[in-house]
Amino acid sequence: MDVLEKDIIFVGGKGGVGKSTSAAALAAKAARNGYKTLLISTDPAHNLGDIFNQTIGGKISRVADELYALEIDAEVETENYIQGVKENIKGTVHVGMMEEVNRQLDTAKASPGADEAALFDKLISIILEETDQFDKLIFDTAPTGHTIRLLSLPELMGVWIEGLLQRRQKTNKNYSQLLNDGEPVEDPIYDVLRERQTRFSKAREILLDGKRTGFVFVLNPERLPILETKKAIELLDQYHLHVRTLIVNKVLPEDADGTFLKQRKVHEQQYMRMIEETFPKQKRIYIPLFSQDISNKEQLEAFSNFY
Numbered sequence: 001m002d003v004l005e006k007d008i009i010f011v012g013g014k015g016g017v018g019k020s021t022s023a024a025a026l027a028a029k030a031a032r033n034g035y036k037t038l039l040i041s042t043d044p045a046h047n048l049g050d051i052f053n054q055t056i057g058g059k060i061s062r063v064a065d066e067l068y069a070l071e072i073d074a075e076v077e078t079e080n081y082i083q084g085v086k087e088n089i090k091g092t093v094h095v096g097m098m099e100e101v102n103r104q105l106d107t108a109k110a111s112p113g114a115d116e117a118a119l120f121d122k123l124i125s126i127i128l129e130e131t132d133q134f135d136k137l138i139f140d141t142a143p144t145g146h147t148i149r150l151l152s153l154p155e156l157m158g159v160w161i162e163g164l165l166q167r168r169q170k171t172n173k174n175y176s177q178l179l180n181d182g183e184p185v186e187d188p189i190y191d192v193l194r195e196r197q198t199r200f201s202k203a204r205e206i207l208l209d210g211k212r213t214g215f216v217f218v219l220n221p222e223r224l225p226i227l228e229t230k231k232a233i234e235l236l237d238q239y240h241l242h243v244r245t246l247i248v249n250k251v252l253p254e255d256a257d258g259t260f261l262k263q264r265k266v267h268e269q270q271y272m273r274m275i276e277e278t279f280p281k282q283k284r285i286y287i288p289l290f291s292q293d294i295s296n297k298e299q300l301e302a303f304s305n306f307y
Contacts, residue, residue, distance in 0.1 A: 003214030003245040003283070004030075004307060008127065008206065010139045011247075012232065013218035014225045018249040019043075021294045022218045022287070023140035024051045025304035028297070031067035032304075035135035039069045040126060042119055042141050053296065064297065068134070072122055074115040081118035124203045162197065208240055215243045220250045221271040230278055246282045248275060250289040 003009065004026065011023035020043065027039035038060065041048050048071055049056045052063040056071045063069050086102060123139070130137060207213055217232060219225040233243045251272070252265045275284065287306045294303055 003216060006212060006214035007131065007135070008137045008139075008213040009216060010141055010214070011216045011218060012141045014228045017218045017220050017225055018247075018287075019218045020047050020140050021051065021300070021303060022216075022247045022249060023138055024048060025294075025300050026216075026307060027067060027069075027136070027138045028064065028300050029304040029307055030136045030138070031064055032301075034066065036066050036133075037068065037136040037138060038126075038130055038134040039063075039067065040123075040137065040139050041069070041071045042074075042123065042139060048140065051294065051300065070126075072119060074119050077118040077122045078115050081121055124199055127203055127206055128199065210242070214245065215241060216245045216247060217243050218247045218249055219275075221248060221268050221275060223271065223274075226271060226274055226278060233279075233282075244282060245285065246275075246279055247285045247287060248272075249287045251286050253288045 009026065011019055011026065013019040013022075020041065023041075024039060027037045030037045039048065041056075048069050052069065054061070054063060056063070056069045058071060058073050058076055060068050060070045126137065215236065217229050219229045229246070236243060252261060252268055256262065256265055285307060287303065290299070290303070292299065294300055
């Protein structure tokens with residue numbers, strides 16, 4: 001089964017290789033083929049709005065027939081995430097402690113990883129809740145390193161939460177024996193952790209389902225994108241997330257004229273061979289360098305015809 005036929009597709013790659021354009025063209029083609037498609041950007045440097053020449057933002061917006069888009073704002077999601085945590089612990093912490101707890105949580109908003117945790121929470125919600133509303137979900141993810149951390153979170157956080165649950169259960173058991181004559185005590189935090197573990201487990205199951213989910217990386221025929229893509233694929237393989245398709249973007253066309261471009265074309269051939277030798281197991285889709293930026297729907301359609 002071709003990766004472009006999957007229900008959920010993640011498009012990743014090094015910054016500047018044309019990742020957003022590739023994801024948008026893929027989504028546009030799916031929509032033209034009759035699939036109700038949602039294109040989601042998790043890249044902090046959103047440019048889907050520029051491609052479709054309209055404001056998109058944090059609410060699902062219709063951009064064409066059967067095509068919808070959403071730009072996830074990490075700052076907004078982090079705020080929502082922290083507010084959710086505050087609601088979850090309300091009633092489990094002494095009233096006199098709540099002000100200090102809230103202060104600590106507000107400080108945590110600026111801590112490293114807070115935005116990624118919030119982004120991942122939103123991503124899970126979209127995967128679990130929007131698959132019933134749309135035929136295809138296509139994620140335009142942030143540059144490579146961010147993408148890898150995001151996609152590896154289900155496994156990492158699943159292990160972490162399982163450890164928390166075990167410790168919480170042991171504490172509750174000891175507490176019951178000491179203070180409550182062995183009767184079980186209500187623990188809303190335990191319930192919250194268990195619910196989150198269930199969500200992570202479902203998300204992980206979907207991500208690992210090769211029949212439903214596909215991973216595409218975009219690169220240019222240049223040394224650094226090739227090396228970075230190779231590392232990314234090897235790292236994702238460790239988490240059993242396998243990249244089956246590559247989009248090789250901005251390939252100089254055969255009819256490139258002028259001495260400079262002809263020399264550049266000769267230089268590019270070594271990287272084209274490097275791509276073939278480095279990624280023999282991946283399907284490779286070659287997209288030529290366009291004479292203009294992809295900035296309207298007609299150009300996007302021309303781009304998508306190469307898929």
